[in-house]
Amino acid sequence: MNPDISLFDLIRSAEPVFWQNPELSPIPNFSLTESDVTDAESRLRRFAPWIAQCFPETQAACGIIESPLTPIPQMAEPLAKKFGKPIRGNLWLKRDDSLPVSGSVKARGGIYAVLKHTEDLLFHENLLTSDGDYRTISQDSIKSFLHRKKLAVGSTGNLGLSIGIIGAALGYQTSVYISREARQWKKDLLRAKGVRVVESEQNYEAAVAAGRAESEADPDSYFIDDERSVDLYIGYAVAARRLQTQLKEAGIPVDSDHPLNVYLPCGVGGGPGGITFGLKLIFGSNVRCYFAEPTQAPCMLLAIATGKGSRVSAQDYGLSGITAADGLAVTRASELVWREMRTNLDGCFTVRDEDLFAYLRMLNENCGIRIEPSACAGFAGLQYIAKETEPNTTHIIWSTGGGMVPQEEMKNYLQLADF
Numbered sequence: 001m002n003p004d005i006s007l008f009d010l011i012r013s014a015e016p017v018f019w020q021n022p023e024l025s026p027i028p029n030f031s032l033t034e035s036d037v038t039d040a041e042s043r044l045r046r047f048a049p050w051i052a053q054c055f056p057e058t059q060a061a062c063g064i065i066e067s068p069l070t071p072i073p074q075m076a077e078p079l080a081k082k083f084g085k086p087i088r089g090n091l092w093l094k095r096d097d098s099l100p101v102s103g104s105v106k107a108r109g110g111i112y113a114v115l116k117h118t119e120d121l122l123f124h125e126n127l128l129t130s131d132g133d134y135r136t137i138s139q140d141s142i143k144s145f146l147h148r149k150k151l152a153v154g155s156t157g158n159l160g161l162s163i164g165i166i167g168a169a170l171g172y173q174t175s176v177y178i179s180r181e182a183r184q185w186k187k188d189l190l191r192a193k194g195v196r197v198v199e200s201e202q203n204y205e206a207a208v209a210a211g212r213a214e215s216e217a218d219p220d221s222y223f224i225d226d227e228r229s230v231d232l233y234i235g236y237a238v239a240a241r242r243l244q245t246q247l248k249e250a251g252i253p254v255d256s257d258h259p260l261n262v263y264l265p266c267g268v269g270g271g272p273g274g275i276t277f278g279l280k281l282i283f284g285s286n287v288r289c290y291f292a293e294p295t296q297a298p299c300m301l302l303a304i305a306t307g308k309g310s311r312v313s314a315q316d317y318g319l320s321g322i323t324a325a326d327g328l329a330v331t332r333a334s335e336l337v338w339r340e341m342r343t344n345l346d347g348c349f350t351v352r353d354e355d356l357f358a359y360l361r362m363l364n365e366n367c368g369i370r371i372e373p374s375a376c377a378g379f380a381g382l383q384y385i386a387k388e389t390e391p392n393t394t395h396i397i398w399s400t401g402g403g404m405v406p407q408e409e410m411k412n413y414l415q416l417a418d419f
């Protein structure tokens with residue numbers, strides 16, 4: 001039997017699958033380069049004094065938006081019990097749920113894309129120079145200039161939060177085109193910041209298209225295009241440099257005897273794709289990156305496994321795209337990210353909603369850490385990979401969001417769990 005036929009049958013019936021990429025290149029080959037990441041890292045450093053001034057929670061880190069890397073050995077036993085097999089290697093959680101400013105991985109790429117655009121505008125108007133004091137951005141003359149400019153974005157929620165919060169801080173008029181799965185509290189929070197929230201009963205892809213069309217008709221509006229933006233992707237990639245430092249500080253080697261496995265929840269692909277790009281530039285094939293997607297929305301798995309990129313959607317396989325993992329409710333992958341991941345990503349797997357809630361509660365009960373359903377998707381990967389791997393493998397579950405979830409909402413999530 002052709003194994004791929006059964007793979008697509010399983011995908012169609014929304015069964016969890018694990019897929020290893022047969023096209024994986026032994027040497028990473030990306031179209032973007034090291035210097036693109038260095039450029040982004042420098043830009044974030046230039047903005048750091050302004051960020052520290054506007055967001056007091058970043059002051060201790062001097063305006064660098066970063067999250068801790070936390071050991072979670074307590075998870076090994078309950079996970080092994082759930083999977084019915086032991087977990088080998090060490091478990092770590094990359095806490096992007098606790099990223100300052102907007103509490104999700106979108107505080108990386110989303111904020112970076114807005115800062116990049118802002119620099120472009122201010123340099124062009126001679127209102128700022130790269131060696132100047134970026135704290136002047138908060139002065140009235142610059143703020144009133146930016147207030148005449150508009151930002152727009154399509155989002156399932158978290159990207160909208162990041163763009164809305166940073167956009168409001170800079171003075172922009174911001175519109176967020178939000179898709180059907182967006183949680184009410186995210187819309188309320190955005191409106192409280194003065195952001196225009198355009199609601200729709202449609203999915204993420206349609207929300208992005210609506211935002212793009214309206215923004216393109218307005219010369220003062222800049223559209224942050226999650227399906228196409230190189231800036232978003234590069235902004236996420238900076239995470240890899242920061243992780244490299246944290247691994248060193250924690251005394252964790254990464255080499256051919258000490259492989260690093262990273263499990264990344266994937267929506268349209270920019271976040272996990274950018275991080276994978278950054279990590280592979282640093283660690284080559286000693287890092288293995290796996291994307292986690294909902295069984296109802298495995299867009300990147302389909303894009304790569306069929307070779308059709310953004311020409312294929314989860315709907316083509318009879319899937320709804322409806323999932324409790326709102327951050328991952330995307331049925332068509334980014335063409336840009338698909339191209340970059342095609343021969344560089346190690347594999348993909350899919351996760352059922354009920355399992356997300358099981359991991360959510362398990363993490364709360366064993367580690368006292370509360371994250372949102374999307375952010376739990378990476379845990380599922382351990383059942384496919386951990387058994388065969390060397391005992392000295394480091395596993396990093398990338399926890400992509402949850403820092404801003406209201407307590408009431410979190411209580412509901414915890415009650416949905418059953419394991």
Ligand SMILES: *Cc1c(COP(=O)(O)O)cnc(C)c1O
Pocket residue numbers: 104105106158159265266267268269270271272273327328330372374375400401402
């Ligand atoms: C957006 C998001 C992701 C995935 O990022 P993409 O760039 O859409 O692939 C993962 N987890 C959470 C919580 C998110 O909000």
